[in-house]
Amino acid sequence: MVDAAVANVCGSDAIKANLRRSWGMLSADIESTGLMLMGNLFALRPDTKSYFTRLGDVQKGKGNSKLRGHAITLTYALNNFVDSLDDPSRLKCVVEKFAVNHINRKISAEAFGAINEPMKETLKARMGSYYSDECAAAWAALVAVVQAAL
Numbered sequence: 001m002v003d004a005a006v007a008n009v010c011g012s013d014a015i016k017a018n019l020r021r022s023w024g025m026l027s028a029d030i031e032s033t034g035l036m037l038m039g040n041l042f043a044l045r046p047d048t049k050s051y052f053t054r055l056g057d058v059q060k061g062k063g064n065s066k067l068r069g070h071a072i073t074l075t076y077a078l079n080n081f082v083d084s085l086d087d088p089s090r091l092k093c094v095v096e097k098f099a100v101n102h103i104n105r106k107i108s109a110e111a112f113g114a115i116n117e118p119m120k121e122t123l124k125a126r127m128g129s130y131y132s133d134e135c136a137a138a139w140a141a142l143v144a145v146v147q148a149a150l
């Protein structure tokens, strides 16, 4: 199942181009992109807050140092995925390593999919007129690789 999801991403020049182009814009400010993604997750899917009790009051945004640390490491994780797009076996092993942290926290594939709409809103905010639904679909295809590993 992971192999098929990896092949879907790595075998598509259009998906890879959309991921790379948008990553260039998302990664211009790793920290605020991560905070925006988490803020969008909690706004659009408040039910997911129950997974993040360790972080304390997530409404404080950047003023919450635990949330800030999480946002930064989360965005660097995305960097690992984007750097592996031309090597399917590398993307697979990076995603499987990444999935362990979430399996240990009992995040199901379905729960992980909660990130898609928040990612879409983050892409719109970061990319402005360069945003397209194909771009959001490319990120959903990458999220599907993680979901296949959960």
Ligand code: HEM
Residues within 6 Å of the ligand: 048, 051, 052, 054, 055, 070, 073, 074, 075, 077, 078, 101, 102, 105, 107, 111, 112, 113, 114, 115
């Ligand atoms: C783009 C999608 C996501 C990325 C790149 C990501 C990345 C990460 C990273 C790098 C960590 C730190 C791992 C560690 O230190 O052990 C983490 C922790 C965590 N993730 Fe994710 N994650 C994503 C989506 C989600 C979603 C959708 C959920 C829940 C529905 C979730 C729940 C958690 C939880 C509960 C933790 C532990 C937080 C803590 O107590 O520090 N993640 N994530």
